[in-house]
Amino acid sequence: MQYMLMLNETAAEFARRTDPEETQAYWGGWNAFIGAMAQAGVIVKGDGLQGPMLATTVRVVDGKRHVQDGPFADTKEQLGGYFVIEVPDLDAALDWAAQAPCALAGSVEVRPVLPPMS
Amino acid sequence: MGAPSARHVAERTARLSFGRLLAILAAGTHDLPLAEEALAEAFARALEVWPRQGVPGHPEGWLLSVARNRVSNLHRHDRTRAAATEELILRAEERADLAVQADERLALMFVCAHPAIDPAARAPLMLQTVLGLDAARIAAAFLVPPSTMGQRLVRAKARIKELRLRFALPDADDLPDRLADVLEAIYGAFGADWDGSAGLGLPEEAIHLARVLMGLMPQAPEVKGLLALMLYVHARRAARDGQVFVPLSEQDAALWDRDQVIEAEGLLTQAARAGQFGRFQCEAAIQSVHAQRAITGQLNLAALDTLHELLLRFHPTVGGKVAHAAVRRLQGDAAGALAMLEALPDAARTYQPALVLRAHCLRDLGAAEFSGAAEAALAVTTDARLKSHLRREFGLA
Known part of the structure; x- marks a missing residue:
């Protein structure tokens, strides 16, 4: 079964990406996590995302396009990346989610992927 | 045939x-x-x-x-x-x-009390799936409309299927936490109608669930602790049921079910041998002290004080803190008990047992605020028997 791990990070975590003092520890943590998943062969796909300051949100209202600078909602945590993993059950997905660096500072939302339409 | x-x-x-x-x-x-x-x-x-x-x-x-x-x-x-x-x-x-x-039944219990399942659905789900109780009876015991309970159960089952929760024992690392959730759910089933006033036999069903679990996990001391706890409480049915509310310390110990108390004592002793003390063993030990009154004729307040303090370390709750303060008051330290109540978080200010204890302490101390505190305590007491008991105690009858 496929689950998406939605990796939510705090502003402080996003800042660590480019902070000279923190950048190595930050990416080291992610590399270890991704390496472990790759070694277990569970990754279906996945990407990291640029931070919410580079987000653009679009809505179409009455045929008119409304484009907004920023994420769709101003929350404490923002999506920083995602993985789709193939594991037997939710328990296994939660075990992986708990190992994500952002589970410690932020959160990971886990959702089953819709099966293909038949 | x-x-x-x-x-x-x-x-x-x-x-x-x-x-x-x-x-x-x-x-x-x-x-x-x-x-x-x-x-x-x-x-x-x-x-x-x-x-x-x-x-x-x-x-x-x-x-x-x-x-x-x-x-x-x-x-x-x-x-x-x-x-x-x-x-x-x-x-x-x-x-x-x-x-x-x-052991599939054991796996089912762990699925029902899975962290991904709404805590309010766990005990009902376990009663329905493990024991086959019908939803209407469960709803009545949990004091919710059948439609609400039905939705809760349907949603929980949909999550088990759609999210694909694991039907297996948790890994050894997760086992203690996950077992605690299972025990909490069984205790929740017991507590939904602990005095059996709804007459739906839920305490007996919860005890049955704990016996099933004990059969499947004979090595787990906390399972024995939970079963002992429920047996101690259940043994007192005859002494507390009636027209008039009787507080535990004033119950006629001769009316306690001796067989259940003896079984509980045995379970607690067996559990202690594992050398892993825990919340439910501690709560059962507190009940054991109360049960000893049947033999000694006296309530061992020093033992209660120690056990309540210990319980707060395993399982810190507002209810546990109020119970500990109540023991301090019985030991003659009403001022100390009052100070413990003052230290509770604001959210506990409307907690019925805390308000009742506060009134008792103020009366002991001969404080002027007593009558106001007594009214406040009565205002949040909904049980009719308990209400008239408190009126008598507070001299407001």
Whole structure:
């Protein structure tokens, strides 16, 4: 079964990406996590995302396009990346989610992927 | 063999094996509603066929065969095989299955109390799936409308299926936390109607669940602790049931069920041998101190004080803090008890036991605020028996 791990990070975590003092520890943590998943062969796909300051949100209202600078909602945590993993059950997905660096500072939302339409 | 005995066997099998059969049926598909439907049909089929053809040598295996066929039919939407169920013969592998999968019920309990399931749904779900209680009875015991309970159960089962929760024992690392959730759910079933006032037999069902769990996990001391705790409380039924509310410290100890107290004491002793003290053993030990009053004629307040303090370390709750303060008051330290109440978080200011204790402390101290505190305590007391008891105690009758 496929689950998406939605990796939510705090502003402080996003800042660590480019902070000279923190950048190595930050990416080291992610590399270890991704390496472990790759070694277990569970990754279906996945990407990291640029931070919410580079987000653009679009809505179409009455045929008119409304484009907004920023994420769709101003929350404490923002999506920083995602993985789709193939594991037997939710328990296994939660075990992986708990190992994500952002589970410690932020959160990971886990959702089953819709099966293909038949 | 006549109809009554076939019905009797069917009912006894339903009672003893419902959860186990359901667990086996749902383990493959994670689909509890489907398994429930199939099992209900298998029981209906048994009531039809057994009186005519006799009770099969292995009723559980027969029911499992019929229900399995039903599951695969429902699953495949293939109705053509339905006719074949009439002639079902117990397959040899079905017997083997039942022996191998003796622990499926345990897995089912862990699924019901899974962290991904709403805590409010866990105890009802366990009662429905492991013991086969009907939803209306569960709803009545938990004091919610049947439709609300029905939605809660449907949603929980949908999550088990759609999210694909694991039907297996948790890993050793997770086991203590996950077992604590299972125990909490069983205790929740007991607590939903702990004094049995709803008359729905829920305390007995919760005790039964704990016995099942103890049979499956004989090495876990906290399971024994929980069972002991519930037995101590259940043993006092006769002493507290009646027109008038009787506080525990004033109950007639002669009315306590001696067999249940003795069983509880034995369980607690066995549990202690494991050398892993925990929340439920601690709560049971507190009840054991109360039970000792039947023999010594006195309540050992020093022991209670120590145990309540210990309990707060395992399981810090507002209720536990108020109970600890109440012991301090009984030890003659009303001012100390009052200080403990003052230290509670603001949210506990309207907590009924805290308000009652506050009034008692202020009365002990001869404080002027007493009458206001007594009114405040009565205002949040909903139980009629308890209300008139407090009125008498506060001299407001």
